[in-house]
Amino acid sequence: MKIYIERTNKNINAKAGNVRELLKKLKLNPTAVLVRVNGEIVTEDKKLNSKDKIIIHSVVSGG
């Protein structure tokens, strides 16, 4: 699946069964991100498949 990580402005490919697993694999803290799958914001138990397009937004901003 294709993943765009907003904070680092990086596109990567990775495999995971659900969002929770994906964040663990990418070493991202679920408290600090929001995940969009095919345009929709989802919760951590959302199942993923290989054709999904994923955007990971960082919720941290400012100083």
Place this chain on the structure above:
Amino acid sequence: MCKFCETKPVIELISGRRLCKFCFIKYFEKKALKNISKYNLIEKGDNILVGVSSGKDSITTLSILHKLSKERKYFKISALAIDEGIKGYRNLKNLKRYCKENKIRLHIINFKDEFGYTLDNLIKKFKFMPCSVCGVFRRYLLNKYARKLKADKLATGHNLDDEAQSIIMNYFRDNLETSARLGPITGIVRDKRFAPRIKPLYFLTEKETALYALLKKYPIKFNECPYSLSTFRAHVRNLLNEFENNHPGTKYSIVNSFLEILPLLKDKYREKIGVCKECKEPTSSEICKVCELRMRIK
């Protein structure tokens, strides 16, 4: 599925409740309003100045207060933005458009006009610590313009995460006196020269605020200040996020227990505020921090 309407959830709250887009927006607004009313943040006839950047927290605060002022008509709002001059970060274009579309009066001031330098130049030329100088100058300008624009209160976008971080930072630095100035409505003593600061998002997390801003499609960019990446606050923020992930509710516990002792801190650190002998602005020292910095950049 959403606890209330059985549609796809967008968030699982700390309580375990899962909410869809519409129920979450309702939850968020209700919680902000509850905070405003519980701490009496806004009174009849108030002229509220909202300190805005172009980030999610301040635009959300502005929109919540704008909606409330239109519905209830007992107070009015305007916005104040400070352009520090941080290349590639501070961009007020979207904010200007948002205010224009919503008929909100926006005042813009900048470091260059006020102090002669942008923040980028101050750091390059005088090797200042970015967050220290930025914080001192921003606080000074916010208060100066709140008074100039005859605002009764200054609203900021501080959320639960910001407050929990500040509390822990002050503990770690043995700086309880600074903590006495925290809380949903700030200030140890009421003084005409200071506009009290109110924080409508006080009990909403950074993640909830980001989600609300995304769902409302506000014209914002989720970028971090380039100077904030390796600061003390960033370390505390990462530490608390790690804790929150392993022990949900940690940030609420920090803030709630702090509110229990806040009245004691306010009592202990009640001080008489003097006048800076250089600029006549209120300060607890002989010369205020702004004038100290001004002397160094002369």
